Amino acid sequence: MTRPLLLGHRGVRLRGLSRLSSRLPGENSLAAFEFALASGCDGFEFDVRHTCDGQNVLWHDPDLCGKTIADSKYSQLHDRGGNTLPVLEDVLAQFGKRAFLDIELKATGGEAAVLASLHETGLHSKVLASSFLPDVLYAMKRLNAGLSLGFLCDQKATLAHWREMPVGVVLPQDRLITKALIAEVHEDGRQIMAWTVNAAARMGQLARWGIDGLISDDPRLLYQTFHSR
Secondary structure (H helix, E strand, O other): OOOEEEEEOOOOOOOOOOOOOOOOOOOOOHHHHHHHOOOOOOOEEEEEEOOOEEEEEEOOOOOOOOEEEEHOOOOHHHOOOOOOOHHHHEEEHHOOOOOEEEEEEOOOOOOHHHHHHHHHOOOOEEEEEOOHHHHHHHHHHHHHHOEEEEEOOOOHHHOOOOOHOOOOOEEEEEOOOOOOHHHHHHHHOOOOEEEEOOOOHHHHHHHHHHOOOEOOOOOHHHHHHOOOO
């Protein structure tokens, strides 16, 4: 059994996992990414949205403290603690040379800005850009045909279209993955990664089936599952 790529979901994600200490860093933060790497993971997945003045900010939801990110300037956005959000460029500078980065693009319109940041740091050939949105994936493919792209899906009907997507990696939600699907994706010359996998038994099962990557809210458990012996 080959060990799959191990990625922390948003670095580490406390919500929904009572076993994780509330003292851990919040998701989509530089500290959360450091935690994922310190736990032994190969890298992490994180979310990127775009402000109206062209900044690539790290945040999952479309709104932050009552403000719509797409309609706001970066200087207007602060979390509940009054802090500004980290941006993609912070992640590339701090982690680009020592971690696998899965950059999830949450909205259309910022594809060129993301690619510009990747080119400036020389990392455009060393990351995965993923999205639920076909329009984002087609735009990224058109702007840079060599960029590694991943198709995210959480519905069976959507997953059925994975062959049509201009991607090298298919990323279904864990509950959609079967041994047969993994074989089909591999036969088509692509890779497949699972999210969000939070149980050790399921991590092991997917690895035995040949999954290429696992994304988990609990990066410490993810690492320990494959290094406990």
